[in-house]
Amino acid sequence: MGRSVVTTWHGTYLLEGPSVVRSAEPPDDLASLAERIRARREGDLTAEEEQILTERRDDPWTTRDRRLAAHGLRYDPRAPGAGEGPAADPDRARWREAILLEADRALAAAWDPSVHVQEAVRAMADLDRVANLLGERLGSWASRDAPELDPGDHARAVRAALDSSESDPFGPRDPPIRQARRKLAELYESVTAARAELESAIRDSSPSETPNLARLLGPELAARLVAQAGGLDRLARLPASTVQVLGAERAFFEHLRGRGPPPRHGLLFLHPAIQSARRSERGKLARALAGKTAIAARLDRAGSPLNTSLEQSFAARAEALRARRAAGGGPGRRSRSRTPLHRATEDR
Numbered sequence: 344m345g346r347s348v349v350t351t352w353h354g355t356y357l358l359e360g361p362s363v364v365r366s367a368e369p370p371d372d373l374a375s376l377a378e379r380i381r382a383r384r385e386g387d388l389t390a391e392e393e394q395i396l397t398e399r400r401d402d403p404w405t406t407r408d409r410r411l412a413a414h415g416l417r418y419d420p421r422a423p424g425a426g427e428g429p430a431a432d433p434d435r436a437r438w439r440e441a442i443l444l445e446a447d448r449a450l451a452a453a454w455d456p457s458v459h460v461q462e463a464v465r466a467m468a469d470l471d472r473v474a475n476l477l478g479e480r481l482g483s484w485a486s487r488d489a490p491e492l493d494p495g496d497h498a499r500a501v502r503a504a505l506d507s508s509e510s511d512p513f514g515p516r517d518p519p520i521r522q523a524r525r526k527l528a529e530l531y532e533s534v535t536a537a538r539a540e541l542e543s544a545i546r547d548s549s550p551s552e553t554p555n556l557a558r559l560l561g562p563e564l565a566a567r568l569v570a571q572a573g574g575l576d577r578l579a580r581l582p583a584s585t586v587q588v589l590g591a592e593r594a595f596f597e598h599l600r601g602r603g604p605p606p607r608h609g610l611l612f613l614h615p616a617i618q619s620a621r622r623s624e625r626g627k628l629a630r631a632l633a634g635k636t637a638i639a640a641r642l643d644r645a646g647s648p649l650n651t652s653l654e655q656s657f658a659a660r661a662e663a664l665r666a667r668r669a670a671g672g673g674p675g676r677r678s679r680s681r682t683p684l685h686r687a688t689e690d691r
Contacts, residue, residue: 347405347422348395352380352438355391357398358423365398367391376441377448386410457552457575463541464570470538477531484524497531504528554649555639559632559657564613568636571610579637579644586640587611587633611636616661624664631660 346364349356357365369379369391379389388396388411396414405419412418478497485500486492488507492499504524507515515521542563549562553575556565571589572578578586588595590609597603608629611617617628635653642650 345403345405347419348392348408348411348416349406349423350383350389350392350408350411352376352383352441355389355395357395357404361423365395367394373437373441373444376437377445380441380445381448383410386413388414455574455576457569460545460548460552460566461570461574463545464566467538467541467545470534470541474531474534474538477527477534481524481528481531484527501528501531553640553643555642555647555653556636558649558651559635559639559654560611560614564610567613568610569640575640575644579640581637581640583630583634583637586637587629616657620661620664621668624668627664628661632657 346357346359349358354366354368356363356367367390369375369389379391382389392411396411396416399415404416405422406412406416407418407420407422409418474497478500479494481504482492482494482497482500485503486494489503492503494500505528507521507524515524545566546562549557549566553565553569556568559565560568568586568589569575569578572581572586581589588606588609589611591606592609594603594606598605607626608617611629611632612625614632617625617632620628635657639650639653
C-alpha cells in the first residue's frame with residue numbers, strides 16, 4: 344500500500360493507508376501559525392512539510408496537494424485528504440486568530456500609497472464636470488441680463504452674477520433670486536479653487552511618490568497615468584504596449600470590433616513632446632515614451648532613486664526623429680514602386 348502526504352493547517356502527516364506513519368506539528372504560537380498560512384498560500388514549503396519530505400528516498404509518495412507535487416510527489420486527486428487521515432484539531436478558534444493575523448499582514452503588505460494620488464486625480468475629473476455644468480448654467484443665466492455676453496465665457500458670467508445689484512435694468516428683480524444666483528456663482532468659484540488646490544497638491548506630491556515617472560512625464564500626467572492603471576503596483580506590471588494606449592480603451596475596443604484603426608497613444612498624448620510632434624511621428628514617440636514609462640514605473644515600485652537616463656534617452660529619440668525629418672528622410676508612407684503600367688496610366 345502506497346504512502347501519501349497530507350498537509351493541513353494544524354500539521355503535516357505521512358499516511359500509509361488510513362494509518363498515520365509520521366506526523367510533524369507546527370509551533371503553537373500565533374506568529375508561526377500565521378507564517379505557515381502565508382507559506383502555503385504562496386506555494387512555499389512549511390518547516391513541517393520539509394521535515395516529512397526529507398525522509399523520502401525514492402518511494403513513490405502521492406499527494407492531493409498540487410503545491411507538494413512540484414517537490415517530487417506524484418499528484419493524485421484520489422489520494423487521502425485532510426478529512427480522511429488525521430483527526431481535525433478541535434481548537435478552531437486558534438486557527439481563526441492565525442488567519443486574521445495573516446490577513447492583517449497581507450493587507451499591510453498590499454497597501455499602495457498611490458491610492459491617495461488616484462483619488463485626487465479622480466476628484467479633479469469630478470470637479471471638472473461640476474464646474475462645466477455650473478459654468479454653463481451661469482453663462483446661460485447671465486446672458487439673459489446681457490445679450491452681448493457669450494454664454495461660454497464662464498468667468499465673465501460668474502463676475503456678472505457676483506456684481507449684479509438692484510440697479511441692474513435686466514437683472515433679477517426678486518432679491519431671493521438674485522441672492523441665489525450669487526450663491527451659485529460663489530459655488531462655481533469654490534469648485535474651481537478646490538480643483539486648483541488638488542492640482543497643486545498632485546504637482547507637489549508626485550515627485551516624492553513616483554520620482555521617476557514625475558521626472559519623465561511631469562507630475563500631473565504621471566498621476567493621471569497611475570490612476571488610469573489602477574495604482575502604481577498594477578502600472579509596474581503592465582507591458583509597454585498596454586501603457587502606450589492607457590486612456591484610449593474605447594478606441595482600442597472599437598478597433599478590435601473592426602470599426603476603426605488601432606490607437607497610437609492614450610494619455611501619453613498629453614506629453615509636450617508628443618503633442619507638439621508631427622502626426623506621422625506621434626506613434627513612434629508614444630511607443631518610445633511608453634517603454635521608458637514602463638521602466639520608470641517599475642523603478643518607482645521598487646523604491647529606486649531618481650534615474651535621469653530615462654528622460655535623456657527619450658529626449659535623444661525625439662531629437663533623432665527631428666534630425667531625420669530635417670535631413671529629408673522623415674517618416675511617412677512608403678511610396679510604391681512605379682511600374683511602367685503605373686507611368687502609362689499617369690500619362691493618360
